[in-house]
Amino acid sequence: MKGFTSRILHSDLRQPIEHGALHKPVHTSVAFGYEQAREIAEVFQGKRKGYSYARQINPTVVALEEKITLMEEGVATACFATGMAAIHAVMFALLRQGDHLVSSQFLFGNTNSLFNTLTNMGIEVSFVDATDAANVAAALRPETRIVFVETIANPCTQVSDLEGIGALCAERGLLYIVDNTMTSPWLFRPVTVGAGLVVNSLTKFIAGHGDVLGGAVTDTGRYDWSRFPNIHDVYRKGDPSGWGLLQIRKKGLRDTGGTLSGMAAHQIAIGAETLALRQDRSAGNALTLARFFDGHPAIERVFYPGLPSHPEHRRASELFRNSGSLMSIELRPDLDCFEVLDALEIPIVSSNLGDNRTLAIPVAQTIYFEMGPARRASMGISDGMIRLSIGIEDIDDLLADFRHALPA
Numbered sequence: 001m002k003g004f005t006s007r008i009l010h011s012d013l014r015q016p017i018e019h020g021a022l023h024k025p026v027h028t029s030v031a032f033g034y035e036q037a038r039e040i041a042e043v044f045q046g047k048r049k050g051y052s053y054a055r056q057i058n059p060t061v062v063a064l065e066e067k068i069t070l071m072e073e074g075v076a077t078a079c080f081a082t083g084m085a086a087i088h089a090v091m092f093a094l095l096r097q098g099d100h101l102v103s104s105q106f107l108f109g110n111t112n113s114l115f116n117t118l119t120n121m122g123i124e125v126s127f128v129d130a131t132d133a134a135n136v137a138a139a140l141r142p143e144t145r146i147v148f149v150e151t152i153a154n155p156c157t158q159v160s161d162l163e164g165i166g167a168l169c170a171e172r173g174l175l176y177i178v179d180n181t182m183t184s185p186w187l188f189r190p191v192t193v194g195a196g197l198v199v200n201s202l203t204k205f206i207a208g209h210g211d212v213l214g215g216a217v218t219d220t221g222r223y224d225w226s227r228f229p230n231i232h233d234v235y236r237k238g239d240p241s242g243w244g245l246l247q248i249r250k251k252g253l254r255d256t257g258g259t260l261s262g263m264a265a266h267q268i269a270i271g272a273e274t275l276a277l278r279q280d281r282s283a284g285n286a287l288t289l290a291r292f293f294d295g296h297p298a299i300e301r302v303f304y305p306g307l308p309s310h311p312e313h314r315r316a317s318e319l320f321r322n323s324g325s326l327m328s329i330e331l332r333p334d335l336d337c338f339e340v341l342d343a344l345e346i347p348i349v350s351s352n353l354g355d356n357r358t359l360a361i362p363v364a365q366t367i368y369f370e371m372g373p374a375r376r377a378s379m380g381i382s383d384g385m386i387r388l389s390i391g392i393e394d395i396d397d398l399l400a401d402f403r404h405a406l407p408a
């Protein structure tokens with residue numbers, strides 16, 4: 001089986017399941033018993049596969065990890081309670097005082113906040129315009145350990161120079177981490193541009209129903225961990241391909257406890273079954289709406305990579321299956337974004353994205369409020385900006401609603 005959806009649907013059944021059940025059961029045990037005492041010792045020493053304690057490993061979560069690995073065409077995945085827990089685990093496990101991180105300046109707000117906290121802990125961070133690999137190259141130092149970018153940034157939809165940065169990182173032996181949340185592995189697989197690790201917030205498109213949180217880190221197998229200076233001696237054993245994720249699991253999951261529960265893993269696995277169907281539908285809706293907004297007299301600007309006027313339109317068309325479901329619109333300066341939002345009936349005013357329902361939020365006053373006006377201005381976020389995460393509703397309903405809410 002090669003197809004994306006066929007493989008997700010049948011991945012649990014690659015292992016026998018009790019009673020011929022079609023889904024991996026939800027496991028709730030905190031601990032796992034062993035008949036032979038020697039076996040638990042071998043599990044703890046990494047000599048035998050097995051379950052120790054549910055903060056570190058749970059069979060339902062392992063089944064989801066295998067699905068994410070298949071989706072990303074990687075070699076292994078570790079899941080976490082949230083996307084932020086996953087990003088935190090990677091940085092906490094892999095960086096040391098004096099190290100340098102180069103990150104895109106166009107970042108999910110909480111990732112931006114997390115990276116600023118790293119600077120309090122002796123890790124230096126350079127934020128650069130990652131739409132051009134030359135800006136990343138100019139920021140590199142001898143202490144640079146990681147380059148981190150998103151695929152389509154939030155809220156202005158900049159598309160990183162994913163290929164150029166991949167080539168640069170390969171040439172310099174740097175660990176390249178791509179946050180694939182906005183595209184999901186259905187639209188794009190970062191392994192194809194040389195990413196060593198892929199981060200996904202499972203909360204968004206992969207789960208898709210806005211009813212569960214989760215995060216994942218996938219090792220693509222493209223990075224040579226023997227070149228990474230910060231791997232502890234205890235994890236430098238055997239095949240180097242497993243070193244990085246092992247250290248992330250031990251230092252970033254076991255020791256910090258951002259664990260995904262079995263129940264949440266089950267809900268995410270159910271959502272993942274329909275990822276391709278949902279994302280094609282919501283992206284189709286998004287493109288139709290973006291064309292409607294483009295040139296509408298109430299709207300100054302539309303940020304959507306599917307429009308030919310978008311600065312990275314060609315790159316997005318070449319790299320991604322479609323342009324996704326996230327867009328922002330900037331209202332004419334005399335219009336009040338709160339009034340427009342209140343006039344809409346279908347979009348729910350909400351901070352999430354990647355839900356089946358269309359969600360809308362005023363950006364400057366909410367998710368990007370804490371960073372202040374100067375950083376907002378540097379990111380191109382105006383007070384009249386509304387971010388939209390387009391859902392799978394019937395397009396005629398969405399069009400009618402926006403036609404009614406936007407002053408002609």
Ligand SMILES: *Cc1c(COP(=O)(O)O)cnc(C)c1O
Nearest residue numbers: 082083084108179181201203214
């Ligand atoms: C939402 C999001 C995250 C964080 O995920 P949570 O599951 O909400 O913790 C990280 N990166 C991007 C791009 C996101 O959109």
